[in-house]
Amino acid sequence: MFKLGEYYEEEATRVANYLRDAGFKVDVKGLVTAQSEFVAFLQGKASELRERNRILERHEKFISAMKAVLEKASNDEELMDLYLAELDPDWRTKRERMNEKDLEEADEKTRDELFESLAYSIVALDFAKDLYNLNDIKPGEPIGDLLDDPVINIHLKSQEADPEDPLLNERLEVDLEKMYVVSIDESSSALFRDIDEDFQENYYQEYQLITALGLVVEDLLECPEKGKMDIEDFAERCILDVGSRFTMSVDASLVAEEIARSLEKRGMLKIKGNTIKWKA
Secondary structure (H helix, E strand, O other): OEEEEEEOHHHHHHHHHHHHHOOOOEEEEEEEEEEEEEEEEEEEEHHHHHHOOOOOHHHHHHHHHHHHHHHHOOOHHHHHHHHHHHHOOOHHHHHHOOOHHHHHHOOHHHHHHHHHHHHHHHHHHHHHHHHHHHOOOOOOOOOOOOOOOOEEEEEEOHHHOOOOOOOEEEEEEEEEEEEEEEEEOHHHHHHHHHOOHHHHHHOHHHHHHHHHHHHHHHHHHHOOOOOEEEHHHHHHHOEEEEOOOOOEEEEOHHHHHHHHHHHHHOOOEEEEOOEEEEOO
16 A cells, blocks of 8 residues: 555545545555654743843733733633733634635735734743643632742743753653544556546645656556566566656656555456566
8 A cells, every 4th residue: 555644534534535536445544643842941930030031022921911811710711811812802803714714815914914823822822821830820819929920931942951050941742643544555546637636736745646656557557568577677667757848757666566466456467476477
C-alpha cells in the first residue's frame, strides 16, 4: 500500500471518499501519534521580572484584564470569556468569522487581521491559565491584593534560557492524539485521471504523489515486457521521466517489489522468486 498522508478523522474520511469514487482501493487506519516540545520559562513575582525588564506591555495588559474581570465571573469559563472581552471587545465576532466560508470571502488584509487576533487570543489565554493556576484564583471571590504582585510565567525562546538562572523552569510537553493514515493500492494509482477536480485542487500535493506513482504503473501496464524478467529489470522500468520543458522525474525502483505484488494481486503478472512473468 502507498501511504498518502495522515489526517484527522473527518478529513481522512473525505480524502478516502474522493479516491473511492474514482475507483481506488483505499485503506484507512487509525494510529496514535505524539509530538513533544521543550518549553522554557521564567517563573517569579511580577515585581522580580519587572526589575529584569522581562515583562512586556502585553503582559501588563493581561494582568490588568484579569484584575478587572475576576470578581465579575461566576465560573472558569465565564472568567476566560470576560478576560478576552476585556482585552478585545470584538473577540467574539472575530471568532465567529473564523470559519471557512468567511475566510474565503474575506480579502487578504482581513484574513491577516483575523489570524493575528486568533494568535493574540491564544497567547493571552496561555498567560491567563498560568496566572490562574499559580495564584489560586477563584472566580467571583473578592480579589483583594491577590493580583497586585502575582506569580507569573514569562516564556522564553530556547536560546534565551540561562541554565544558571534560579527563575528558569523547563518542561517537556507531550501531546498524544489519534490520526488516520490513508493509503491506496499501488496498482490503482493508474486511475489518477479519474479523480474529482475538487480533490486535485484542494489536495494538490497528494494528487501530485498519486500522479507520479500512477504514471509509473500506467507505463508498466501499457508496455508490459514479453515473457519473463528479473526484479532488477522490473525496477529499472520503475524509473520514469515525462514531459519536455516541464518534466516529472519519478524513481520508484526501491519499491519495485511492492508495485509488482500489487499488480500480481490484479492478475497482471506472476512473481516466482526473483522472476516476474507477465500474463498475456
